[in-house]
Amino acid sequence: MTVTAARTLTSAMACFVGIGLPSTAANLARRTHAPGLWMIYESGTLGAAPDTLPLSIGDGILAETADSVVSVPEIFNYWLQPGRIDVGFLGAAQIDRYGNINTTVIGDYTDPAVRLPGAGGAPEIAASCREVVVIVRQSRRTFVESVDFVTSVGHGRGPGDRERLGLRGAGPTRVITDLGVLEPDPDTRELTLASVHPGVALDDVHAATGWDLAVSPDLTTTPEPRPAELAALRDLTRS
Amino acid sequence: MILPLDEGIRELVHDGDTVALEGFTHLIPVAAGHEIIRQGLRDLTLVRMTPDIVYDQMIGAGCARKLVFSWGGNPGVGSLHRFRDAVQNGWPVPLEIEEHSHAGMANRYVAGASGLPFAVLRGYLGTDLVGRTGGIAAIDCPFTGETLTAVPALTPDVAIVHAQRADRAGNVQLWGITGVQKEAVLAARRSLVTVEEIVDELTPVPDQVLLPARVVTAVAEVPGGAAPSYAHGYYARDNAAYQAWDAIGRDRERFTQWLDDDLPGARPAGRKEQVNS
Numbered sequence: 119m120t121v122t123a124a125r126t127l128t129s130a131m132a133c134f135v136g137i138g139l140p141s142t143a144a145n146l147a148r149r150t151h152a153p154g155l156w157m158i159y160e161s162g163t164l165g166a167a168p169d170t171l172p173l174s175i176g177d178g179i180l181a182e183t184a185d186s187v188v189s190v191p192e193i194f195n196y197w198l199q200p201g202r203i204d205v206g207f208l209g210a211a212q213i214d215r216y217g218n219i220n221t222t223v224i225g226d227y228t229d230p231a232v233r234l235p236g237a238g239g240a241p242e243i244a245a246s247c248r249e250v251v252v253i254v255r256q257s258r259r260t261f262v263e264s265v266d267f268v269t270s271v272g273h274g275r276g277p278g279d280r281e282r283l284g285l286r287g288a289g290p291t292r293v294i295t296d297l298g299v300l301e302p303d304p305d306t307r308e309l310t311l312a313s314v315h316p317g318v319a320l321d322d323v324h325a326a327t328g329w330d331l332a333v334s335p336d337l338t339t340t341p342e343p344r345p346a347e348l349a350a351l352r353d354l355t356r357s
Numbered sequence: 358m359i360l361p362l363d364e365g366i367r368e369l370v371h372d373g374d375t376v377a378l379e380g381f382t383h384l385i386p387v388a389a390g391h392e393i394i395r396q397g398l399r400d401l402t403l404v405r406m407t408p409d410i411v412y413d414q415m416i417g418a419g420c421a422r423k424l425v426f427s428w429g430g431n432p433g434v435g436s437l438h439r440f441r442d443a444v445q446n447g448w449p450v451p452l453e454i455e456e457h458s459h460a461g462m463a464n465r466y467v468a469g470a471s472g473l474p475f476a477v478l479r480g481y482l483g484t485d486l487v488g489r490t491g492g493i494a495a496i497d498c499p500f501t502g503e504t505l506t507a508v509p510a511l512t513p514d515v516a517i518v519h520a521q522r523a524d525r526a527g528n529v530q531l532w533g534i535t536g537v538q539k540e541a542v543l544a545a546r547r548s549l550v551t552v553e554e555i556v557d558e559l560t561p562v563p564d565q566v567l568l569p570a571r572v573v574t575a576v577a578e579v580p581g582g583a584a585p586s587y588a589h590g591y592y593a594r595d596n597a598a599y600q601a602w603d604a605i606g607r608d609r610e611r612f613t614q615w616l617d618d619d620l621p622g623a624r625p626a627g628r629k630e631q632v633n634s
Contacts, residue, residue: 137433160459161381161534173596174432176382178587181533190381190406190537191467194460199479222456227489233444235436237458238407238428242480271483283483284504 120146120351121343122315123207123253123294129154131204134243136160137175139253140207142354145171149350158197160239162188171354194239198246201286206247208240208290210254212265215308215329216279217252217272217290219244220265227267237269244270249291256295262328273307297323299340303332313338358527362577365549366392369574370401373422374514377404377545378411381536382432383589386519387411388582389551394418394616395623404513406462406537410585410602413437416452417612418623423453425511427462431606434599438606448609455490461508465492466537468510469544481506516545519583520568521590523552524559527570533589535566542568551579553591 123143127133129152135144141159145168148155157166161176165185172180181187188196197203211234212220221240225231244250250272254260272290274280280289290309293300298314310332311323316339324331343351360368370376370393378386390411393401402423403412410431415421417439429440443452457465464476477496482504487493496507518538520531529550531538542548550568555578559567585598605611616623 161383162536163534173594174382174599176432176534176536178383178533178589178593181383181589187534189535189539190459191463191540194463195467195478198460222485227485230445233436233441235430236426236428236456237484237486239459241458241484241486242460242478245480245482268483268485274483279483284479285483286479 119253119294119296121347122299122340123251124150124347126251126292127152127155127205132156132158132202134158134160134198134203134206134239134247136207136209136239137172138209140209142171142351143253144207145354146347146351149354150347158193158203160190160193162190162193164188164197194242198239198242201246201248203247204249206243206250208243208250208252208270210252210260212260212262213252213254213272213293214262214265216274216276217293217302217309218265218268218274219252219270219272220267222267222269224266240270244272244289245285245287247287249288252290252293254293254295256297256323256326258326258328261326273302276307277305279307297326301334308332310334311337313340315340316342358575359525359555360575360577362388362392362551362579363396365575365577366396369515369547369549370398372398373400375402375404376515376517377511377513377541378517379405379536379538379541380519380583380586381407381534383534383536383587384519384531384538384583385409385411385586386517386551386582387584387586388579389517389519389549390415391620393420395620397623404511406459407432408437408440410437410599410606413439413602413606416440416443417449417606418616419449421452422450423455425455425457427457427459431599431602433596434603438603439612442609455492456486457490457493457508458486461493461506462511463537463540465508465511466540466544468508469512470540473510475507475509477505477507479505511544513541513545514547516541516548517551518542518548519551519579519588521552521588522554522556522559523550523576524556527573527576528559529568529573529576530559530562531566531568532562539566539568542572547574548572549575549577551577551582553580553582553588554578
């Protein structure tokens with residue numbers, strides 16, 4: 119999952135990085151095929167190049183290795199909002215068939231079953247990055263017919279919704295899970311299974327999805343991680 | 358004005374105030390938060406983009422009536438369990454929440470610091486935050502007609518931040534990840550800055566943020582006042598403490614024990630007697 123996510127990044131990109139799997143994937147990309155990847159973290163570090171994985175978005179190592187450190191208003195107003203960031207990585211507690219994301223509450227808002235951390239930078243990352251990659255483990259609890267709360271807009275309820283709302287980026291172009299990769303159908307905008315990871319059966323993916331998942335006619339098997347990628351990943355996550 | 362921390366809190370923070378303790382992972386004014394718990398302040402509206410473990414502790418101790426925020430979690434670890442318990446179960450007191458996105462909160466501070474009633478940003482549209490949070494309104498651009506979002510200015514009664522150092526006149530140097538501290542201080546009516554050290558003369562530092570003495574109400578010297586977060590150039594983040602908090606915060610009894618052990622003299626949540634010194 120992390121290797122597949124890392125492969126979506128190139129040296130030419132500016133990437134808005136969140137902590138956890140997105141940060142691991144971005145740092146892996148920078149250490150393997152994308153040394154020029156420009157990573158920005160919402161704490162205000164532009165062009166961070168940490169030697170080890172940061173433990174939070176405001177880890178001191180990000181500031182020490184950054185091209186520049188700016189204020190939080192500047193990150194959102196000058197860098198994210200005008201569309202200067204190519205790709206944003208997001209996680210999700212729930213995601214629906216149109217790639218809408220919930221990180222706010224499970225259950226009713228005023229009487230939640232589980233209160234989650236909330237929006238953070240995600241709504242504007244989802245609205246303003248040229249494209250969004252979601253990294254999330256796949257299960258029926260997470261992949262739901264309809265999210266309990268729309269924290270970040272994916273493709274709304276289908277074609278034309280993003281444009282109607284005035285959202286500038288393309289929205290989620292890829293959802294990478296531990297089972298496979300989903301991509302929005304160009305016509306319906308519904309998430310469609312584009313590839314399954316090696317050794318994963320199609321039934322497993324259906325069983326882990328809370329809606330009737332469409333499968334691409336061109337379904338492929340995700341390429342295996344190369345030894346060099348695995349070694350870099352192990353090196354990165356050791357300690 | 359240079360004051361000891363306890364006096365600074367006593368003079369500047371009162372029951373019912375809107376208080377912003379800012380710090381974006383770096384330079385979190387933890388010692389000041391603990392002093393607020395120790396003084397038993399109540400009914401506070403706590404404001405902060407990223408409430409983390411010190412807000413979890415203040416909420417668990419019953420200081421807060423309301424939380425205004427954009428992301429509440431233990432960074433790199435998981436959930437804030439005292440915050441969750443207050444929202445889901447009203448323990449020890451019910452907690453009203455008003456939630457925004459980071460971009461919304463940052464712009465609310467900018468409006469407050471700019472002396473404007475509201476800020477405009479491109480964001481929020483299509484999210485359920487629009488219906489849930491009162492202070493988010495669609496606004497048409499008078500020039501292009503484009504629909505944007507307006508958010509009201511944040512003007513806390515008190516902003517509290519931690520910085521590396523200040524001089525005796527109260528000029529403050531703060532560098533590294535600067536978050537939204539400058540905006541919070543400029544937006545607030547009163548401000549308290551805790552610092553690692555007070556020096557006779559400030560040496561110039563590249564990338565510094567200087568809060569001139571005229572916008573700072575009081576400075577308190579509190580070495581280590583940001584721990585377990587960190588102060589760039591002084592000490593590193595104590596990641597183990599953030600991890601250890603998960604188990605303490607998860608359990609009401611362990612949390613109450615922590616209050617007794619770590620903040621002796623803190624009044625138990627729910628008791629309302631006033632402390633007059």
